Amino acid sequence: MTGSEAPPSFRLAYVPGVIPAKWVRIWQERLPDVPLDLVMVPAAEAPGMLRGLDADAGFVRLPIDRTDLSAIPLYTEAxxxxxxxxxxxxxxxxxxxxxxxxxxxxxxxxxxxxxxxxxxxxxxxxxxxxxxxxxxxxxxxxxxxxxxxxxxxxxxxxxxxxxVTDAPQSRVALSWREDTTTDRVEDFIGIVRGRTVNSTRGRTQGQAEPNKKADQGAARRKPATGKPASGRSAGRTSAKTPRSAKRGKPRRRS
Structure with a gap:
């Protein structure tokens, strides 16, 4: 990518009544170089927008035809x-x-x-x-x-x-086209599901830190090789050996 090219954006659709602000804020903190474009769409048009790839993912109201759409139910409204x-x-x-x-x-x-x-x-x-x-x-x-x-x-x-105590309730879900589950879609799924930035599920960026910690733990558990210690401790040990070896007969004085 040259300096004049804009980074690809992530297009997020949402239906009226859904407030995606908290998820957008987390996206901007974790992926500041990837613009997130919001577009409000009527509830009846949201599934078609996702199927036509006019949005990468979207918040929809269930039920929808899920023949070629994946959906994660998030909450139910009163x-x-x-x-x-x-x-x-x-x-x-x-x-x-x-x-x-x-x-x-x-x-x-x-x-x-x-x-x-x-x-x-x-x-x-x-x-x-x-x-x-x-x-x-x-x-x-x-x-x-x-x-x-x-x-x-x-x-x-x-x-x-x-x-209204006995009326039907509306369920809100995150949805996307099933055959286009990109890395960016996985990133947003992770945000919506509350995964941490270092989560290893679905994304490789989060795997580096856990592996690093595992390597450090393995180094701490590595058994001793039997080699003499280096530094000041080794110096003190070697100095004591000649002194103890000279103890025996006392020197006669003339």
Whole structure:
């Protein structure tokens, strides 16, 4: 690589609601010479982006078609209902889906929850996005059930949210195309899984230090060869031998 060429970057996709900041910070500390490019992508488009190699890896919401994608589930989010602050639901600590039966509950086209049957009364028209549904909730038209991170992402002063105890939950995973598990992908997997910088798994850089320590340990355990010690200790030993050998008959004085 010549001095004018930029180092190859690592492109990381993430869906709305996921905050990759802590993993990005660790990447920048460990691999400062490899730029990490972040791109937010709608949840429905994330798998296609990975398959098309428009990103090296990405944070997605499960379930996804994993025919040619690897995925490591990371965490499960609580599900909440977003309501106006003056709604009756706001007075409760938590609610069930049955408590929403009489309300219009929006089911946007980019909904990330795996519903068997959406709760509440259906809206006349499905909002295109979660952001559009939030605007309708603020207008007092209905309610919205989403993962907690999306409720926080679209926070408004006039809205609040409460946990829904029996709603489906959204799982977030790290995913990448199975046949392109590069060294950089392994580096990022290690970061997400909490491996230390000296971990020997998957990467050769981390193997040097453990091997060095093993060599040092072997040197300390190496048996003595029987050769005389060098330095000051050897000098003291050789000096005593002639002195002890001369002890015998005392010298007669004339």
């Amino acid at each position: 599900t909440v209902v977003v309501v106006p602050k003056d709604h009756l639901v706001a007075a409760a600590d938590e609610v069930s889906l049955a408590d929403l039966a009489d309300d219009v509950v929006f089911h946007p086209l980019d909904d990330t929850l795996d519903w068997e049957a959406p709760p509440g009364r259906p809206a006349i028209e499905r909002p295109a996005t979660t952001a559009d549904a939030i605007e309708l909730v603020a207008a007092g038209v209905g309610l919205l059930v989403v993962p907690m991170s999306l409720a926080r992402l679209h926070h408004r002063r006039d809205l609040t949210y409460r946990p």
